[in-house]
Amino acid sequence: MSNPVVQWQIVTPDPESAATFYKSLFGWKITANNALGYREIETGGTNGGIWPAPPDAHSFVQLFIAVEDVARCVDDATKLGAKVIVPVTSLPDGDTMAILHDPNGMSFGVMQRNAGVPPAG
8 A cells, every 4th residue: 555645734823714814815615514623625636624723833734644554653653763742543533543743853644544434635
């Protein structure tokens, strides 16, 4: 299996402002009709989302990479020097994910999609 980027997200202290900006600029469809209130973005390409950050945090973009086994990938990544930020987590839609910092401090996510849900993008 290849490990494609399957989703991205903007993490920002002001998600509503970010949603308004990107919707106005690019015409992206943005909805929050899900169990977490996550702002999902349909771009016409690889889809993404907007997630709130603490009020004093910097905004950034985070990539999510598809993996066959999130727990195994997290274990492999930590052996290579990554640090776990959000441990292996099951989401309400059945997806499994974790968020890590690579050895250089860059944040990224790994994700295993629920078999019944088609990949984003």
